[in-house]
Amino acid sequence: MKWFFEIFIMECKRVLSYRIDFWLQFGVVVCTEIGIAYYLWSSIFESEGVTSISGMSFEQILIYYAVVPFIVRLVKSSDDFGISREIYEGGINKYIIYPVSYSATKMIERAAFSTMGILQMIVGLAFLSFFIPIRDYLTLENFVVTVAFCGVSFLLYFYMCFCLEILAFWFDSVWSLGVMLRFVTMFFGGGMIPLAMFPDTWQSVLSYTPFPYLFSMPMRIFLGQANFSEIFKGVIVTSIWVLPIAALSYFILNRGFRRYTGVGI
């Protein structure tokens, strides 16, 4: 287990060493999200003359868009997995020799990035609470449960990405597959628009998919819209989705290693 902590700490240091990327660029992302959401939804509320849309007030929608980039960061971690690059360039060779699991190493690296995201979330929310009434909705209990649920969602997203990245054993380039997954999960997971805004039929279809448990469910917990039984059901359903996707990824990885020819081996 010692290697587990060593990789984790090393990754945390690496993430924090790129401070401009870590703080400034993410700050631009959050401010842009809030800016666009403010103008978009104030225009809609103004033209319709209503106080809530799909049960969400303008204030709640604004908080949703302010918080969702943090949730996305916790769940998705970094966009760049580097797995396909390691397969193409032979960087994966060392994992064949080292007595560590490749998938576990990658997971720890991503987990370190997400853990640093919690720090970003705390600082970011404290800063934003001066401008947006986040404190009216946020409780310590909700915050802790949200972060904990993000841990389960992280596993789900990790294995989804991992499955696609290791297809690099067979395909010339899998970068576009990762981007496709990002588009689909952001839209159907509630990263672009709250799922409560979707038509009822779309919502019922989505409830049979893993997408609502990626970003939408943690956001509902954060806003205090999910009760205990819904959260419990969410954990169970997400875990049920994780198991077959993880099993599939291990199957693909084993098959991939069998056909892999590393330079210098």
Next chain:
Amino acid sequence: MTKYLKLYSHFLKFSLSNSLQFRFDFTFRILMDCIFYVVNIMFFKVIFAHTSLLGGWTEEQVMIFVSAHLIVDALQMTFFSNGAWMIPVYINKGDLDYYLLRPVSDLFFLCLREFALNSFVNLIIAVVISIYFLTTSTIDFEWWQILLFYLLILNGSYIHLLIRIITITPVFWTHSGRGLEMAFWTLERFAERPDTIYKGWLRYSLMFILPFIALCSFPTRILFGESLLEVLGYCIGISVLFTFVARFLWKAGLKSYSSASS
């Protein structure tokens, strides 16, 4: 001019043979952009399930705007994106020498060297989507409005490239990975919504400082009976102004550039 056309035909030949080398990637990239188009259209479909107007525009007006955005995206991905992506790498590694020594415009060479065939397929799809929204619209358009709409979209794509070059140039001084380009990609999201929703200082900033609303919002306005002179004057004025700014910054950056061998 003939020299540049001949050179571009060579760029095309190399790029086409490169694109078809990786067939799976080629297909996946087309599919990826199609998903991007579907997500963009669905986003506004969801929005219009809750409102009849967005910043004073109806659903069919917004859908024409979305198609304009898809074309601008496909144009820059087809012609400029791959080339421009490598500029910060060349600056940092000192590989820019090769391009500076050619007897042609360095920015022409750098930005247009790689033609993305897969994105060209998506460009055709985006144009078809735009024609679909234009022909199914209940608004009456004159032929010259449609012609100007497409010409201003081309102009919007050019402005997109200029803003991108401006955000890349800090690499000459900072030697950071990508300069301000990542901020550019984030802020570009303002261009994905109709300009009619933006008000106050942000609207002015998006008109004159980072003119993202000149990319596809203003070209779309030409179809909706807006003042022709105002829209044309603004879009052309911005592209001329930003051409000068981009060239000035690029030349200033080159003065600070130290190549690998010097």
